[in-house]
Structures are given as structure tokens and as C-alpha cells.
Amino acid sequence: MIRDHFRVLVVDLETGRGSLASVPGRDDVAGGSGLAALLFRRYGFPDRPWDDPAQPVIFAIGPLTGYFPLMSKTVCGFMSPYHGQYAESHAGGRSALALRFADLDALVIAGRAPTLSCLVVGARSLRVRDVAFMRGMDVLASGKLLRRMFPGSGHRSILRIGPAGERGAATACINVETYRHFGRLGCGGALGAKNLKAVVILGDGDFSLPEGKAYPALFREVHEQLTATDMMSKYHNIGTPVNVTVLNELSALPCRNLQRTREEHIGGIAGERFARDTLLRNRACAGCPVGCIHIGFVREMFQQENQWVYRQVAYDHEPIFATGSMLGVGDAFQVLGILDAVERVGLDVISAGVGLAWATEATEKGLISESETIVPLRFGDAAAYRQAVEHLGRGSNEFYRLLSDGTAKAAKAYGGERFACVLGQEMAGYATGETFFVSQALGFRHSHLDSAGYAYDQKDVEKDARRAADFLVEEERTRVLLTSMVACLFARGVYTGPVLARCLDSLGYGTLAARLPDLARDVQALRWSLRAATGFDPDTVEIPKRFTEVRTWRGKVDEAYLGELRREYTARIRALMTRPA
């Protein structure tokens, strides 16, 4: 529905009741990232801890969601159990279109349910249902049961957490439609703290479209750009795992807890190998014809005489780096086996893989032993890692409980902080150099997607810290506009500012279309003001020694340049945090 305000459902899990709020600000923040921040300012409590029952978990979509292709993602805004500050995580799947057809610009979930519960919302639904019987149930089993309990096949979205989320682990994710995730910074733990096992969104409404031919004609134009060119080929062909070989050849692939950036033999986990031998099929988020979700398979002989089970597991570059190269695991099927275990317990895969990589090096150095890890950890031992993932997800002992709250926390207790590969949170799969390391360490989401520092590293040879910091701020501003619409970032080549303005104009959002550059600045500042209000201090962020020890394709990391870039970027972030929004 096209409207000049936001229609927001605010649910109190304690009472099981909700209310519809009409929130002004469409022309100020658009939706998505901007809306989540606006709603956190309205409903959140910056001075209270992340697990205070009153803290909201917010799911927000944008003005273009469902109206144009690849406008298919949802933004989750929450107080992070990882760092105790405001955070965002983004996911595809069907949740964006389901929220659109539930006629909600955002869903705000507050309170704590008295028992483990499932929230069901739709155009004509609001229920909080007791699902105490699902306590401890893994993500895949939960999905099967929820599909049976809440019919609506194809037009419903099922968000759920696993055992890791239930116990509030700071690296727990929210699984969406089995193959997508709100992955990072512990939004799964934030749901767990609310006693909320799942959110089912029924997309059971529909709307009139604007009169005239402008909108359908523009839709066709955008759709053709996104599908008729080879722009999207890299995403649906081999997919993001094509980066594994590229980065390895560049000496920029984090390997064995970032002790190196290149493996001599990487072919076993190259994207090409996954596509050739493990790929079953592709899937898409609702509203996206690209189909970038790559689904491979694992099979296990559970009994003699060829009695097999098989399971389907989604893969991408980040999961492959985290459970492959980072753990010294060199076989695609073994990687899928570890990913399957991670999916079941509901952990963020990057944090899980990078955490276990640290634990392995800590074992090698004698800082921890089997009395902590329960199973002996060795680089390359996939079977051990599968067991370790189960312990990590379920928090089998104090060591795993601490590690599942973040590698830096475990390293602080057991030693080995020097080689904990943490940049704000566990590092993403790019050891490209100083710009990436600084951009993830200080970036808003501590994500490689914040500002593409990894891409800048591959272009920049001049080591001009001011220019690099300007790039990071400008790139974040460009991206925050997209994540306020909410576009998949894979479509950023098509959805330029002018195209976004035309799309908004065709739907009747003329005022919003006219002020996009200002809006991007405003939302960027609004988000940073929330980080500031919830305690972020860029000067306290550690960049562990490992990041200056490792050699990348640019040679040894230049500590002086890294420090200079850090100072430049910190100054810009401080300016953003104090800019009136």
C-alpha cells in the first residue's frame, strides 16, 4: 500500500496483543534501514541492556518492496547481544513480500513471552501461540513443524531460531525460509531473549496499483535491465563462491585462522567445484528473478547396506570461507557437512567458523585442550568440526558458551587475543588489506557489505588514507539508500539514485523521490546517532595483531597506513555520530 506514513504493527509478547501505529516520516527515512532506526528511536531504550524485555526487535521493509524486482530484502533492527549496541541485519527469502502483503511497513516486537512462543501476523491475523514443545528443536525440524502448523505455502514467511538463539547466544542467527538468514550480530539471541522461537508472516493481502502505464512500463524496463544483460550472471551462475579462487589467487583468502591468505590447493572448495559436483538447484527470494541461492547436498550412510539420508544445504562465498579455508577443510562435501550442522543449531556461520578457527590455533598453541573443546580440533578435521558446531550451538560447556558469545570474549578468558580474527565481529572472507580491515572493524554493521572496503583495496595502490576514508563514507551513504528501499545489494548497478527516484515517482512518492541525496545523508547520520547513543566508541575497537602479521597480495600489512586510515575513518564516523539527523 502506498501511503505517506508508515503502518506499523507493535506487538507486546507479554500480553499477546498488539496495536497498529501510524508513524510519520516516510519522506524523512523512506523505510528499511531508515525506518528501523526511526522505530528504534521511538520504541527502543538506548540506556537499557540488550535483553531488557522492553527492547524491540524490528523488521522493516521499504517503499519499493514488492513493487520492483530485487526489492526483496528485510531489515532487522535490534539491540545486539554481541556488542550491546544498536545493530542491523538484513535477509532475503520471502519475509519482505510477506510483510508487504500483510500490509505492514514494519513489525515491532516488544516484551517477553511467558513461554516459548510463535508470533503469527498477517493482513488479518495476530496471534501469539505457545510452542513450549519446540524447546531445543533444531532449525530444520522447527521449520517442518511450523509449516504444518501454519498453512500458507508459498505466500508465507517463516523466521525461526535454533537452540543457539533460544539461549540468547550472541552469534545466533534468525533462519528465514531454510536457506536465508538474518545472520550477524546475534539477532537470533535477541529473539531468544524474548522467548520467541518463530515469527510466521502471512502475506495474505493485496493492493491496487497506480493508474496509468508509467509504473508497468518502468517495471518492465528495470526487469529487462536486471535479466537481459549479463550483469547478474555472476550471482546465479557459479554465484558468490566464484570469489574463493579469485581471492586465493590474489592471496586475499583468509586461510587457517588467517595464518595465511593463500592455499596451494584450493580446487576442492572452489566455486566451480561446488557447482559441478554438489549443486542441486538454485532458488530465489520472492520478487527476484535472479535466483542466486545455491543449494548443494550432503548425504550420509546411516546404516550398512547402503542406507542413506541426504540433506540440502545452501552455500555462498562467506560460508565456504568460514567453514572451508578458515578451518583448513578442503573438500566441498565436507564443507557442506559443517554448514548443515551450523544451520541446525542456528548460528551465524561466519562467527561459528572463525570462532572455531581461533579455537583450533589456540589448541595448537596449548592455550586450551580437549577439556575445553570436548573434541580435539585440528585444521582440516571436518568430522570434529561438525561435532564442535553442535557444542557451540547448544553451549555444551562454559568454553563453548563463551565462544558462542564471540571469539574476542573467549580469547579474553583463555588467551590468544592476538590471533582472534575479529573486526568488530568475526571477520568476513576478504583478507584484501588495510581498507577492508579498518572498514569492517569500524563500519556500522561490522560487515563487508557496509562500504565495500574489500573492493577499494583491490583498486587502491596509492595508500591515500583521506581518499580511502572518503570512499568508505560515500559508499555507505549509497548503500544506506538502497537498504532503505529495501533493495538487494546485488542490484546496486541498476538501482542508481536517478533510477530509484523514477521508481518512487511512478508509485506516487514524488516528494520522497526529490530528496533522495539528502535522505541518504539523514539516514546515515540517524543510524550512527543510535550507535553513539547505545555506546559505540570507535577508539575502543581492537584490531588484533594477526591482521598486521599476515601477508596479503599487497605484501605485509602496512601498520602505519592502517593506523592512519583508522584515524581518518574514526574522525568521519565521529562527525556522523554527532551530526543532527
Place this chain on the structure above:
Amino acid sequence: MKVLRTPRMERCIGCHSCSLACARLVHHRLSWHTAGLRIASSGGLSTDFEARPCLACDPAPCADACPTGAYRRRRGGGVVVKKALCIRCGSCAQACPVDAIYLDERGEPFVCIHCGRCVPFCPHECLEMVEIGEESP
């Protein structure tokens, strides 16, 4: 006379582009329900997707069941729909043997009219328009 067929649904990636195109172009709605073709997953995303298309029955039982003449038999199979004559009784949906007619919450029926406008939006050629009588076995 052509009809819409869904011969390659095993290629479907679940993007809903076909349903959204039908709703947008034929019914002037933003919807994945109020369309002539709707996509469901058969047992979650780990299994296939299925389409629920009108099979262009000839004669069409939904047309025969319509008490007001809003549904008329289409030459070659399927129906021609005149929404202005529809009294929202739902008889068409009840008569359809393959659950191809969707009734919205106001009882308005939505069925495929075999216009083919959804076809170019499918990225994997799951759908096609074929001449009646020239279909692959």
C-alpha cells in the same frame, strides 16, 4: 487459439515473477494471490514448487457452474470472464476440479485467461503458450 501451460515447473526457483506479473498487468493489483497463476512450495523450500494453473478444460465446469453468465466458455477451452456480471457466489471455484480459481476475501474470483502476459517474466521458461492440439505429449 493458445493456452498457457506449465511444462517445466521443475525449473521454478520460486521468484513469483509470473504471479506478480499477472496481478500487475491483468488485474492491476500488487499481489501474489489475486492472479491467474499462483506458486506454492510443495513441502517447504527443500522440495519443488508447483503452479496451480487453469488447465483450460473444454467444456469448462466453472463456466457451467456460473449462475450469472460472468464465466462463459472460451473457444478451445478455458473461460472468458466478465467481472461486472459476477455476484461473488464462489460457484466457479467450487466447480474447478484442480483448485485453479482464487477467491479473495471479498469473494472476487481470479482465474487464468490464457493471455500469456506472465510468460516473459519467468526467468527459466517454466511457462509457455501453446496452440491447442499442438501440445507436447
